[in-house]
Amino acid sequence: MDQRDSTDIDRHFADFIGGFGGGDLPKLAAAMLSRNIRSGHICLDLANSPAPVDESATDAAWPSLKKWKAALKESRAVTAGDDDHPTASDGRPLVLDNAGRLYLRRYWEYEKFLAAAILSRCDRNPPIKSAEGDLHELAIETALAKRFVVISGGPGTGKTTAILKILERLIDGPDGRNFRIALAAPTGKAAARLEESLRGGVKGGTLVDERLPKSATTLHRLLGWRSDSSSFRHNAKTPLPIDLVVVDESSMVPLTMMARLFEALPPQARVILLGDQHQLASVEPGYVLSDIAEAASQPGSPLHGSLVAFQKNYRFGDKSHIFALSNAAREGDTKRMFEILRAGDTPDLSMSATPSAGKLMEKLRPAIIAGYSAYLKEGSPAEALKKFQKFRVLCAFRTGPYGIENLNRRIEDILRSEGLIEGGSRYYAGLPVLITRNDYELRLFNGDIGVLFPDPEGGALMAWFVDEEGDFRKIAPARLPEYEPAFAMTVHKSQGSEYDRILLILPDRESSVVTRELVYTGLTRARDRVEVWYQEAALREAIERKVPRNSGLKDRLTKGVKVL
Numbered sequence: 001m002d003q004r005d006s007t008d009i010d011r012h013f014a015d016f017i018g019g020f021g022g023g024d025l026p027k028l029a030a031a032m033l034s035r036n037i038r039s040g041h042i043c044l045d046l047a048n049s050p051a052p053v054d055e056s057a058t059d060a061a062w063p064s065l066k067k068w069k070a071a072l073k074e075s076r077a078v079t080a081g082d083d084d085h086p087t088a089s090d091g092r093p094l095v096l097d098n099a100g101r102l103y104l105r106r107y108w109e110y111e112k113f114l115a116a117a118i119l120s121r122c123d124r125n126p127p128i129k130s131a132e133g134d135l136h137e138l139a140i141e142t143a144l145a146k147r148f149v150v151i152s153g154g155p156g157t158g159k160t161t162a163i164l165k166i167l168e169r170l171i172d173g174p175d176g177r178n179f180r181i182a183l184a185a186p187t188g189k190a191a192a193r194l195e196e197s198l199r200g201g202v203k204g205g206t207l208v209d210e211r212l213p214k215s216a217t218t219l220h221r222l223l224g225w226r227s228d229s230s231s232f233r234h235n236a237k238t239p240l241p242i243d244l245v246v247v248d249e250s251s252m253v254p255l256t257m258m259a260r261l262f263e264a265l266p267p268q269a270r271v272i273l274l275g276d277q278h279q280l281a282s283v284e285p286g287y288v289l290s291d292i293a294e295a296a297s298q299p300g301s302p303l304h305g306s307l308v309a310f311q312k313n314y315r316f317g318d319k320s321h322i323f324a325l326s327n328a329a330r331e332g333d334t335k336r337m338f339e340i341l342r343a344g345d346t347p348d349l350s351m352s353a354t355p356s357a358g359k360l361m362e363k364l365r366p367a368i369i370a371g372y373s374a375y376l377k378e379g380s381p382a383e384a385l386k387k388f389q390k391f392r393v394l395c396a397f398r399t400g401p402y403g404i405e406n407l408n409r410r411i412e413d414i415l416r417s418e419g420l421i422e423g424g425s426r427y428y429a430g431l432p433v434l435i436t437r438n439d440y441e442l443r444l445f446n447g448d449i450g451v452l453f454p455d456p457e458g459g460a461l462m463a464w465f466v467d468e469e470g471d472f473r474k475i476a477p478a479r480l481p482e483y484e485p486a487f488a489m490t491v492h493k494s495q496g497s498e499y500d501r502i503l504l505i506l507p508d509r510e511s512s513v514v515t516r517e518l519v520y521t522g523l524t525r526a527r528d529r530v531e532v533w534y535q536e537a538a539l540r541e542a543i544e545r546k547v548p549r550n551s552g553l554k555d556r557l558t559k560g561v562k563v564l
Contacts (some may be wrong), residue, residue: 010034017094022075025068030077030094033102041550042107042255042285047100065100072096079105101552107285110259115556117262118292119302121148121271127305136162139308144169147270150250150292150307152277154326155498155524156315159274160197163246164208166272170244171211182245183216186257186282187447190249190496191216192466218445219247219257223264225440234264242269249496250275255286255553277309278330280521283492287549295557303557315527321349322530326523332516334543338536347529354508354533357401361410367503367531368393368414372487376420376430381453381464382472388432388451390500393488394522396514402507407488427461427477429454432486434493439481443467447493449486452477491522502526506534506542514542 010031017030033044044050046069049062063071072078072094079095095108103111128141136158143149143166153159170179183198185191195216202209222240224233234240245265247253250273253261265271277293296307316323321340328337341351355363371391378384393411397403415421421430431452438445450465455474462474491504504522506514519542523530 017077020075020077022071025063025071026075026077029102036550037285040281040285042111043101043103043550043552045101045550068100097552110255111553111556114259114262115553118148118557122302122306124302135308135310140165140169142308143272146306148306150273150296152275152293152307153310154276154313156313157310158314159310160201164198164201168208171207180242181213182222182240182242183213184219184222184245185216185248185496186219186252187496188218188445189447189449191218193496194248219261220438223260232260236263239266240264244270246272246274248274251277251279251289252282252495253288254282254284255288256284258288278517278520280492280495280517281549287551291551291553292557295554298558301558321346322523322526325349326520329516329520329523329543332543332546334540337543350531352533354506354535360401364410365414368411369418372415373420380456381451384453385451385464392494392499393503393505394491394494394525395488395505396491396507396518398490402505404488404490408485411487427452429461433463433483434486434489435481435483437482442475444481491518494525495521498525498527500527501529504530504532506539508535508538510538510541516543516546519543
């Protein structure tokens, strides 16, 4: 078992756990658990040997689960009780369940709580059946009958339309006048899109128009983040004053935040999760929406009948090459995917080989000039920000020749050489900024995007953003929290956003970071046109790679899991 991929954090944690006894295996398990959490897993599955990170590694044989359990029972760091006994709350740092999953205590507690909170909103009634297989009507009837519902589907499948009809029926009900609704999403841009979509579908002067919240909000704002601590204003003792919460882009919500949300809900509150179960998981540990969807798909599960998965796409149509390509990626159908790519360019899809690092800038130039010239020639910050959102370069990494750090520098060089931006200072007119750290005082949050542009009143360079009311506001660049240029973004950071056109740059060689979910998520960010750069062998490996995250949530939601 090679530990060359371990970091100092992993080794320090292993040494800490080793101090509780049990020999070498608890130390090894602790190091690998720490690594797993950094990779987005909730736990370490000791029943199955993990895939090696370093392909050149020659690992020793993976111990049997029986051997792992015996060693961990000897460690004073590992809880040896079950969910129903006090020993499960004895404060030891690690918990081992009977399926052989090893947890950090806080993740085990979050997972256990979230499963219980979801199950408390489920009933054992048979799933609702819709007339003639109408999935939208099924979603409406299910949401009216149940306190917990998941509506899954890709962009353009009608999730927003279904939500409006659900809200209309609930608001028109006997208690509609007093029905309290919250609309939320994990990021500011996802919340803004939810609000825009719902407001665009509401008829003025109606009861829904009157009762719909004035704005959608981030989950952090909804729960009332306290800047002086890691806690929220709303929790079990001070629940949210709501009857329904709708959470969009739920695939991006990690285990910890989802558990905090349910903790802050009054028992009678309904929950509707919107999202795409096939998208990338959250950056933080957990694959909550996928776990819930899989549990709801199991006959006999308490969640069975709580999931409605939309398939038909109303935006693209059956002849859309973007739709066909993204479906092939989602389903892992490499044969169909390469049939589409080899058929040649179409009005909505073009493809090309990823260039070598040395030829990257030359190949980038025409796409960058075509994609970003319009917003840089605008005379007002509002129009500039609006046009900037029409095109985006997406990639898989932060570093390396095909990572955002290098791509953003190359894009700046191209635009500067064309006279579209000026100077080499940190701040310049036209610089798009992606906020990477929450600033509650300024009301700027991780994922918010703005653009630096001269103030029409006085000419000073300011950073412009769209606020919760849809109005533009300005902030002095020197006051901005941490940010990075946003010409090129990772696919992870693009979640919750859509653009008219995207350039998706995939690396020229195989990488474990590039998965089926990443390719699918990148393709589905486009409304009208995708240009994708790829190398066939690397793309084939990516589409065939579906890497599940270790978690016990699905089992808890289907049958319950006890610890040793």
